[in-house]
Amino acid sequence: xxxxxxxxxxxxxxxxxxxxxxxxxxxxxxxxxxxxxxxxxxxxxxxxxxxxxxxxxxxxxxxxxxxxxxxxxxxxxxxxxxxxxxxxxxxxxxxxxxxxxxxxxxxxxxxxxxxxxxxxxxxxxxxxxxxxxxxxxxxxxxxxxxxxxxxxxxxxxxxxxxxxxxxxxxxxxxxxxxxxxxxxxxxxxxxxxxxxxxxxxxxxxx
Ligand code: DLZ
Numbered sequence: 001x002x003x004x005x006x007x008x009x010x011x012x013x014x015x016x017x018x019x020x021x022x023x024x025x026x027x028x029x030x031x032x033x034x035x036x037x038x039x040x041x042x043x044x045x046x047x048x049x050x051x052x053x054x055x056x057x058x059x060x061x062x063x064x065x066x067x068x069x070x071x072x073x074x075x076x077x078x079x080x081x082x083x084x085x086x087x088x089x090x091x092x093x094x095x096x097x098x099x100x101x102x103x104x105x106x107x108x109x110x111x112x113x114x115x116x117x118x119x120x121x122x123x124x125x126x127x128x129x130x131x132x133x134x135x136x137x138x139x140x141x142x143x144x145x146x147x148x149x150x151x152x153x154x155x156x157x158x159x160x161x162x163x164x165x166x167x168x169x170x171x172x173x174x175x176x177x178x179x180x181x182x183x184x185x186x187x188x189x190x191x192x193x194x195x196x197x198x199x200x201x202x203x204x205x206x
Contacts, residue, residue, distance in 0.1 A: 008190055017050035017196040019203075021117045023073045024055065026125035026161075027063045033127045036175035037161065040188030041123055048196045054117070063126030063162055064139050067146030070122045074154045118156075120199035123191050125161035127171050140164045155206070157198035161191040 022045055026038050038057065045055055060069045124147050130136040143162060151158035165171035173184030 011193070011197050015048045015193065015196045015200065017045060017048035020050050020120040020196060020199045021054040022050055022195055022199065023119045023122045024057045024125060025066055025069045025073055025122060026057070026059055027061065027066060027127070028059055029062045030127035030129060030171060032177070033163070033171045033175045034125065036177045036186060037125050037188040040176060040186035041125065041161070041192045044189040044192035045196065048192070050196065063128050063143050066124045066126050066143055066162070067150055070124050070147065070158055071150045071154065073122055074119060074150070074156045120202065121157040121159060121195040123159040123161050123195050125188070125191070127163045128165065129168060129171055130166045157195065157202055159191045159195045159198070161188065163187065
């Protein structure tokens, strides 16, 4: 057992994710770490009872794109539906909605026109690793502030699943795939629990 005092305490009541619809918006930079974090998040969401069909996954290029994507996913105006967790685990990365202004030549997939339950929480997942320029500092700062703004502006919990690592090893360990004797801990699991707890609170508060 670790003698560290760090980390989240257990929630006061048992978490029940069964009524919840959760979106995961993740960047694709530092993919090995991202993949482990997304998998850890999905596995823990399902453990709490969130139905696979109620987990929607959307990818964006980098962490800088996370705040706008989270905002759009919440408002449902551009990104109507991403891949479900089932699609993702089956190898599909993301589906985008029909967009008349889109410059892509790929035909837009058919999106069911059934009214969808709004998202109860969004988990923003990114991995920033410090390089030799100031890029890291600017992105960390702007993304963390913008994600906070999205949740305060929309009232939908946005979970801060952005690793701000100083080294590759720090990032790998926080995704549970460390290269040392200890593989570390997958923080995606904690983000899933935070999402289910905040989504449940949010339903009671509104
Ligand atoms: C450009 C860049 C760099 C250098 N590093 C990262 C990173 O470590 N993690 C990450 O998620 N994204 C990085 N990016 C990409 C930016 O987030 C963004 O996608 C581009 O600047 C385009 O807006």
